[in-house]
Amino acid sequence: MSSDNQTKKTGNIRVKSQVKILSAARTEFVLQGYRGATVQSIADRAELPKANILYYFKNKENIYHAVLENTLEMWDQGIGDIVPDEGPKIAIEKFIAAKVRMSFNHPEASKIYAMEIIQGAQHLKDYARTYQRQWVREKAKLFQHWIDNGEMVNVDPVHLIFLIWSATQHYADFDTQILTIMNQADFEEHDVEQVIAFLSDIILRGCGLI
Amino acid sequence: MSSDNQTKKTGNIRVKSQVKILSAARTEFVLQGYRGATVQSIADRAELPKANILYYFKNKENIYHAVLENTLEMWDQGIGDIVPDEGPKIAIEKFIAAKVRMSFNHPEASKIYAMEIIQGAQHLKDYARTYQRQWVREKAKLFQHWIDNGEMVNVDPVHLIFLIWSATQHYADFDTQILTIMNQADFEEHDVEQVIAFLSDIILRGCGLI
DNA sequence: GTCTATAAAACGATAGAC
DNA sequence: GTCTATCGTTTTATAGAC
Structure with missing residues (x-):
């Protein structure tokens, strides 16, 4: 004992x-x-x-x-997924909201990841080549299915994923710049909701979903 | 002599x-x-x-x-501007095209800048506080004018600028990841044009300009 | 203006006492 | 498991010959 x-x-x-x-x-x-x-x-x-x-x-x-391991695991769990069940509008909305919330709540995780990629992804090559490529292909297929069904306009699904990634992560990686431009000391809950609303609105309309 | x-x-x-x-x-x-x-x-x-x-x-x-100085100067000259003369559609289209081309042609410039911001912008605080904040306010006013005139839908102008910045720079900063996912060794001229077409299409439609 | 040699400090890593 | 002392290396920067 x-x-x-x-x-x-x-x-x-x-x-x-x-x-x-x-x-x-x-x-x-x-x-x-x-x-x-x-x-x-x-x-x-x-x-x-x-x-x-x-x-x-x-x-x-x-x-x-x-x-790096710790950070990737946490990030992957937090950003949710794009699932077919509820159609493109709800799926994209949920994914954007989850990624924006992660970016505001865990900017350091996004920054570690961003710096790794910018410097050449020496420690992440396998991760992108296997796990991430697979994920993108799967989701691209799903978007293509919705496009073929006439549920959204014909936009390149892979670049749509890149657009959502970049636009959401930007608030984590470039927080210093954004706060300086917005003349704020810190982000507040209201900023998070505003960004979610803005990005959902413009991207959904861009996909012909509004 | x-x-x-x-x-x-x-x-x-x-x-x-x-x-x-x-x-x-x-x-x-x-x-x-x-x-x-x-x-x-x-x-x-x-x-x-x-x-x-x-x-x-x-x-x-x-x-x-x-x-850093060298890089900022080059970058600022290359990305062009958002000018009022030709209305929102042409203005946004031209700005997106210029930023995408810069990203593909000078990824290192964008990366140097991105790493500086991610790490806290120690050497760029004044740049964002004076020059950049002024630029964003000026362009936001211009967008707001177009919105009030009914020339585009009501989206937050400041976040629209962040969206264009992030979506275009992404192809420079994350080139390694994007190439790996797309299973390519290098970008080609056709990729540049495709990205310009994709981003113009989805963002213009998102702004109610298509 | 070019280059070698070296001083001075900072850094990663280990040995070994507690 | 904790901590001090220290070794060997790398790195910034300078001195000084050419």
Whole structure:
């Protein structure tokens, strides 16, 4: 029993420390880039000695891989899906709303991903080549089906997906620029709803769904 | 005269070296980030000794500033403008086409800019606060005028600008991902025209202009 | 204006005491 | 599992010969 307790306690410290480290690392990687984020700066932000960071993750590259995996998993779960059941209008509306909400709630996740792609997707090539390509093809087929059925106008389904991705993620990746232009310190709930309404409106009309 | 010639020659070497260095630096900064791009890696890419790089730019930060200025100037000149003379349809069409062409022809410029914004726009805060905010307000007023005149449907002009920016720049910043998904090695002229046609079509219809 | 050699600092990673 | 001290390397930047 005492051994069980100790194991649990130890496991807890392990998990808690790892969560703290990953959170600190994510922020540092966003702010400074992979090379600019030092193990020391991650340690300082996590409020742990540098050696502990390397005790848990062995080296800096492992920290980054863990952050990347962690981030992709969270992002994939949050953005929902495009499903055939309710027709194109509801499907696109729901997808836009989910992606906009994710962008406003987890900008760092989108930024980590964006920086990875911009720099050449060295750690994500397989991800795009297998999982993502498959997803896009599946959804493109669904859009094409709706187009052939006369349920929406004839727009390129693949580029439509790119449009929704870019327009929604923009509010995460470029938040600094957008806030400066809008002359605000932070986004508020009302901004999120306004963006969802704007993008749904213009994209649905663009697809002949309004 | 011989002194004039020498001055000219010297000036030429100076300019040529600086152009070579800035081009190499831009590529390295995109691929490795600010901290990841070393003076040595820039020197190697420019095919010059490291000391020469620092002879021309004194330190690494100066190289980055020069790249940033250079890039912004080029980008600003290339994307054209939104002008009132020909009405909303032609104005938006021309702006989209210019931005898409710039994105496909100079992806590195867009990437440098994107990474700067994502990381917090430390070197661009003033640029967004003065020049860019002014530009957006001016164009938003123009869109609002068209809306009030019944020439286009009532969409938020500021978010419309964000939409056009994000959708067009996406093809520069995320080129790696897009090419992987489309299963292509490179973009071709036909891709550029297809993107222009797609984005013009869907955004103009979204604005009630088709 | 070009290039080599090197000083000075920063960084990743490890050893080993507690 | 925590932390200090330190090693080896990389990197920025400069000094100085050509």
